[in-house]
Amino acid sequence: MTENNKILSVEKLGIRRSERWLFEDLSFDLSAGEVLQVVGVNGAGKTSLLRCLCGLLPKAAGQVNWGGNGELIPLYLGHLPAVKPELTVFENLKLHPIAGQFATDEAADKAIIEVELHGYEDEPARTLSAGQTRRVGLARLLIANTGCWVLDEPFTSLDVDGCHWLEQQMINYVEKGGSVLLTSHQPLTLLKEPRLLTINKQRQI
Amino acid sequence: MMIKILLHRELLRHWRSRQDLINPLIFFVIAVSMFPLAVTPEGELLEQIAPGVIWVAALLATMLSLESLYRDDFHDGTLELLLMQSGSHYKVVIVKIIAHWLTSGLPLVIISPILAVMMHLKGDSFWALLSSLLLGTPVLSLIGSVGMGLTVGLRQSGVLLSLLVLPLYLPVLIFGASAVTSAAMGMEYSGQLAYLGAFLFASLSLVPFASVAAIRVSIR
Numbered sequence: 001m002t003e004n005n006k007i008l009s010v011e012k013l014g015i016r017r018s019e020r021w022l023f024e025d026l027s028f029d030l031s032a033g034e035v036l037q038v039v040g041v042n043g044a045g046k047t048s049l050l051r052c053l054c055g056l057l058p059k060a061a062g063q064v065n066w067g068g069n070g071e072l073i074p075l076y077l078g079h080l081p082a083v084k085p086e087l088t089v090f091e092n093l094k095l096h097p098i099a100g101q102f103a104t105d106e107a108a109d110k111a112i113i114e115v116e117l118h119g120y121e122d123e124p125a126r127t128l129s130a131g132q133t134r135r136v137g138l139a140r141l142l143i144a145n146t147g148c149w150v151l152d153e154p155f156t157s158l159d160v161d162g163c164h165w166l167e168q169q170m171i172n173y174v175e176k177g178g179s180v181l182l183t184s185h186q187p188l189t190l191l192k193e194p195r196l197l198t199i200n201k202q203r204q205i
Numbered sequence: 206m207m208i209k210i211l212l213h214r215e216l217l218r219h220w221r222s223r224q225d226l227i228n229p230l231i232f233f234v235i236a237v238s239m240f241p242l243a244v245t246p247e248g249e250l251l252e253q254i255a256p257g258v259i260w261v262a263a264l265l266a267t268m269l270s271l272e273s274l275y276r277d278d279f280h281d282g283t284l285e286l287l288l289m290q291s292g293s294h295y296k297v298v299i300v301k302i303i304a305h306w307l308t309s310g311l312p313l314v315i316i317s318p319i320l321a322v323m324m325h326l327k328g329d330s331f332w333a334l335l336s337s338l339l340l341g342t343p344v345l346s347l348i349g350s351v352g353m354g355l356t357v358g359l360r361q362s363g364v365l366l367s368l369l370v371l372p373l374y375l376p377v378l379i380f381g382a383s384a385v386t387s388a389a390m391g392m393e394y395s396g397q398l399a400y401l402g403a404f405l406f407a408s409l410s411l412v413p414f415a416s417v418a419a420i421r422v423s424i425r
Binding site: 051054055056057058073075076078079080081082083084085086087091094095096097098099100102124 | 206207210211213214217218221222277278281282283285286287288289290291292421424425
């Protein structure tokens with residue numbers, strides 16, 4: 001039962017939006033070095049599931065257990081970019097907590113170069129395009145020192161190169177033992193096929 | 206360490222959108238300075254109504270500034286990022302309230318002496334106004350954070366926010382204004398200040414829990 005490499009275990013999770021159950025009795029595990037892609041039709045509750053796992057949405061039933069003893073803080077990137085328009089790109093990375101920690105100057109600089117926003121460090125984030133804003137959010141992936149990424153539609157408003165770049169980052173991360181939980185409508189091209197978790201209203205596989 | 210960086214973030218954010226900070230302050234000054242023009246420039250009457258006028262204006266100015274507490278952060282997603290990634294909801298909320306008071310309550314306190322002079326408050330009542338505002342405005346920020354937390358997800362929340370928050374503001378208003386009135390009549394006003402202090406510590410100990418619970422309801 002208590003395996004060391006288990007990042008997340010979910011037992012009999014149920015989420016309710018007002019009177020309507022999105023799903024009930026959802027159980028799955030996520031181990032280190034694994035990619036789990038949540039699929040389902042629009043409105044099936046993919047986003048709600050991720051938000052619930054991250055503690056942003058109350059669960060109606062069941063157990064969610066992070067890192068065995070509940071101490072792991074996953075990095076969550078949601079639909080909203082979570083980039084403050086008034087702050088510069090550098091400040092956005094430096095002054096927001098990332099998985100329970102704050103980035104060092106070097107880590108933030110390195111991440112900015114890696115996401116090809118070099119030269120924009122001191123620009124207010126409101127001057128960036130949607131794709132560039134998205135990249136600021138993705139730069140957090142490079143800074144985060146945690147065992148799990150939780151990504152909600154991470155490929156939205158990324159160009160083709162950006163998508164390839166993100167897939168490459170996932171491959172590198174998984175090789176280092178990190179695990180990724182994501183929702184995406186497009187198939188991923190990773191080294192190993194991601195495990196699929198299908199959410200249906202009635203039953204789960 | 207975490208609190209220091211979060212506070213830095215809040216203050217920087219408020220500084221970059223200074224316009225939102227100046228508006229309540231201008232409202233405060235204008236609202237109070239209307240009274241000598243509209244009622245009478247006579248010193249004696251002004252001194253009588255001054256405590257109430259200044260306190261009501263300070264209260265409404267604080268209500269105006271509450272929006273800046275969570276609204277922007279809620280809409281661009283940084284509020285959920287802060288709550289989720291910091292690992293402590295309470296730290297985030299407390300830092301936000303402190304930053305709100307520093308950027309909206311404290312400026313009101315600092316500018317109030319000018320208005321006190323304009324309203325012919327002298328001597329003891331001047332100091333009573335300053336100390337009652339100093340004790341009272343943090344309570345306004347604290348209570349306001351609960352109301353704002355509850356209504357941040359709603360589109361048209363202005364009226365609802367006032368309905369939620371104003372009844373809780375009334376004790377602060379009553380004791381704050383009464384401290385100044387007592388002082389103007391040459392009476393002891395430490396009792397009212399003690400009440401304001403009690404409100405401050407009571408809300409300081411209870412509000413973080415209520416505020417976190419309120420935000421959790423709004424973020425869904």
